[in-house]
Amino acid sequence: MFKNYLKIAWRNLLKNKGYTLINVGGLALGMAVTLIIGLWIQDELSYNSYYKNKEKIAQIYQSQTFNGETGTGPAIPRPLEKALRDGYSDNFEHLIMCSWTNDHYLKYGEKSISRSGNYMQRVGPELFNLQIIKGEKDGLREINSIMLSESTANALFGSEDPIGKIVRVSNEHDMNVSAVYKDIPFNNSFNDTDWIISWEKYLANNEWIRNAEDQWGNNSFQMFVQIADNTSIDAVTRTIKDVKKNLNEDTAEFNPQIFLFPMKDWYLRSSFENGKQVGGRIKYVWLFGIIGAFVLLLACINFMNLSTARSEKRAKEVGIRKSIGSQRGQLIYQFLSESFLVVLFAFFLALLIVLLSLNGFNELARKEISFPWGNGLFWLVSLIFILFTSLLAGSYPALYLSSFRPVDVLKGNFKVGKYAGLPRKILVVVQFTVSVAFIIGTVIVMQQINHAKNRPVGYDKEGLIQIPTFSQDFNGKYDLMRTEFLASGAVVEMSSSSSPTTRIWSNRGGFTWEGKPEGFQEDLAWTEVSPEYAKSLNLKIVEGRDFSREYATDSLGVLINETAKKYLGMPDPVGKFLKDDDEEDPNPPLKIIGVVQDMITQSPYEPVKQGVYVYDRYNNSSYYNLRLNPQQSANQNIAVIERVFKEHFPAIPFEYEFIDAEYGEKFASEERIGTLSGIFTALAILISCLGLFGLTSFVAEQRKKEIGVRKVLGASIFNVWNMLSKDFLKLVIISCFIAVPIAYFIMNGWLQEYPYRVILKWWIFALAMLGALAVTLLTVSFQAIKAAKANPVKSLRTE
Template structure:
């Protein structure tokens, strides 16, 4: 019998090809979008699941308060390790000091790479759950060893066995490969850890690190821990809270508070305000897309229900005949449910095809490596549950409603659907367009916020500005030589060096005094060491005073400050005044303020500019060369020339460079991906809604065929007929707009509150959304309305 039901269902679908295509296509599109969003959400929620002891792993965080403003982050001082091992060692299974993840030069024979990794203590392979392919798990035992990821080992050694081979690091340290581990997955915090070098090597190769053993104020390190198996992480976090403040009086004034920040929150809930985790972060995007996915599926199901119920009313005579020849109510219910089941299954199969076609493109857009879960039993169980649920949802109304008809009324022609029969469909259309209009408003505001930050003045000229990293002792003492060489090549019009990249702040300092400093003032300054021509090379505008100049020998003890720093330090007429750096035991010469520069964005473009000082680099501590390319030549030609000059002086170092405008663009990458994905899904949601509207318009026009014919015979114009068929739908969309606007305003205003530098919500955004929704509705409805209005009235009056 079920086979017979499916056969009838198939014939009904084949008979109404247009209706079937809209119904199946709309539902398939909704299912596909929802599954893709679901896979993205699952990928986000499973971040760092690669690590077996994720719930036991944490990073030590520190909060410090400067003048009532509390900042929080993972930077900690080196002496903290000894304090925790000595007094709280039993609370931890592993306690691992680590450098920041930095790129270094790796060289074997003629092959050179520039890859990121960490210097870490011996237990790092255990904490990171590294899968060793070759060599030993205890690969950091020897000071001159190095552990490499599989991809780096293959790139460096090819078919050779890497174990025991010597790799030159930073063109300075000869390290022996002790282990090769499987690449850490992309969906983890440590995905860019391509090498691990013993912590002892970090100490041996860098004097400043060795000297930091007792420097509680030098927060230049990070510490990863895994708490003991029988220990509660929250209790340990509470216990170590005041360790730094108790052991060091010099930093106690900043009220340092230590705590363990668990790995499960690193990626999704890493937002802190006033020293407290407010639960925000990337999780807001996960919720956003989960809601979008749910609503897109809802829109598709609404379409399915609307079209199913609308078409089912035309089958009243069929029901009457079936009941008159003995069909039971249960049989009719099964018939309608089987038809609904067939449509949902077909839509699901089509959705799988859509997903397979679009998944690679989605991965590129979302910067993911999502695979279709063919072997995931839970996915198929959820899919089956969805198919059954949607079948019941869309098929129950026609099944129960039509199966209850009295056959005599239907066959006599006295059956009426009632004036309120279409009310449920109208409500569903309102819901559809409420969601669609809200999506339109949200997407416009997201893109506006991104563009608002993008158009914010950066304070310098990033066009044609290139950065070359100088992470090797080979660069020491060669700055002036390289500057002359690059300038003489004709490819560069200006050059400088700096201790931080132009787009970031790598160092924050306190311990400064100045005339007029308020009692108890706790300064926190972004600190960058630069060479002569720094401002000129990046076209940083001098507001007051002058730039560093070679003709002034005293500029080695000079400093530039930005506009925000002038206000922050409370200075009037700052040029000529002095900053004294008392952070070291041996007092440094006072720094004379020779100029004030325009604020430049070095951190998030969504945040206020931080107060900064630019100190002359007299010790050669630069990390980057900053090169301004010759604008009269193409960038590619300039780079070829620059590489040639570079290789003449550094033949053993790979030529690496970054365009500053590209680096700056990365600051918007996450928001832009979210905005683009939101735009795509909004467009699909509108398309799904329009498909449903198109189908309903077609149904209404078909239902009123005779009425249209009569009206045309009586003199109605095409416009009259179009107006008659369109106005009801336009009313529904207008109602949707008035419901969507306050909802969208409330949600998006809350979203924007997370950004100190934010766009204002303008009235025209909401007007634009209304006009857009009305225009889309008119275009969708007009096709069928005009088609019906232009039909021959003679044929219309003959129709049954």
């Protein structure tokens, strides 16, 4: 019987090729969007699935309160390690100190590359479940050992066996390759960890880290743990939350709260606001999940509308079937079979669309999603997806068509009823409500991105590059390199800094100054710079003066930004001092010699942070900042700079970053979301228009005799167009008035997450409404004008 249902369904589909094409094409687009979004969501939700003990792994976080505002992050003091090991060891299976991920130059023979990695304590590789390919599993047992990822080992050694080979790190230390581990997959934390060196080596190389052993106020470290089997992350958090406050009086005023931040939340729920977890990328998972569901719903609505609209043409078929004994259930199965066949064809077409578009989608979304051909769960879900979509798309037409009374149909008394078209109208309103809401949302997202992009940066990022200086080879050579670069003609100014131009790497407090309020807890962004820093960035001095090599006292000078001037409560800061409030071992006071214009170093969606720029007395530079010669091409300048660089640092790979490109990365996440939303919105509109096109063509065919009579009686093309178009335009106008308040409520809530945000303006909503009306007119007009221009003789010939 089912075979007969499919045969009849196939014949009906072939008989009405136009409607079949619209149904299959619309459903395929909707299903393709849903499949792609489903693969994206699955990739997001499976982040960090590589780690075997994911549910037991956490990072130590702390919250601290400054002047009533609580900030939360992973930076912790080094003494916390000893406190947790000594007093709370029963709560942990593993506890490791780990450096921040940083770059080092790796050299073997004549080959030198730059790779990022971490210093870890000995059990780190076990904690993160590294898959050892060659060498020792306990690869950090020796202080001079280095573990390499498979891709890094291949880049350095090629076909040679790397185990036991000597790698020179940053041209300073010779390290023995003890193990090679499989690359950590893309959608996991530490996927950019290409090398691992022992924590003991980190201590041996850096005196400031050794000195931080008892410095509770130095939050420059991070720690990861695996909790014991007999406890939970929440229980351990309750146990250790006040450990820092109890053990150190100096930091107790900031009310430090220590807690475990579970690995399952690192990627999707990493945002905190005033000490409370408030979500993160999970909002995008929900957003795209909703978009996928609605796009599929739009495609199903098309099927429902076209099927019910053609009900009169199939009324006699239903009547005859019922009169010869067909039960209503059989008719329902028949129509659901047609629905299943359409959905099945649409699914295979959707698979083809997904396969053709997956590479482009990966590039756009910055993913490495592969199609899960061998995943049985995927095909099971796909089967459920096909059956669900068949029911969703075919249930209403099946129930509606099977309800016709055979007597009325066969006597010719069958009437669809005054309100028969109401469900179709409601579905069209739903379609365009969703589409208009999508348009408004996409426009507002792009407006917010452009609003932040157009924000004054505070410095000239065009023609500015930075070169990392992560090696002691650079120590003491800044003045020489500046002279060489300027003499080359490729550089017009150069400076050095302890942080990249587009980020803040260090924050400090512990200062007093004239007029400081009682109990004020300062938190200042701290950057050590060479005297030419402001000149190289074209950073404007708004008060006082810049650093000068002519004044020896400037070695204890400091520049502050405009936000710091307000933050410190100094109406006239030039000449004032920032004094160290450490009475036992105070540093010399810093004299404020000037105020610079605010520059964006963190998120462009956030207010500028109060910052100080200190004369670099101890050669703490991490970057050279070079202003390229504007009279020459960038490629020409870079070639000259590389030649000069290689003359002085032949063993170090030449690397550089354009600041404007680095700054542009701050918008990358929002831009990806905006672009994907725009594409999905366009597809939603296309699917809605396909349905509207099909409905218009059906209405035009249904009323062709009426149109013929009107034309014979003198109706113009405009009159016919107006008659066919106005009903659909009314529905779209209703959709607009429903969509606008919904979109306003949702997008206004989304914008509240950004302190620096665009103001919602009426023209955004008006533009979306006009756009929806214009698209509707174009879609409807094609069929309306075609019907209006048809020869009335053909339609009236049988009368």
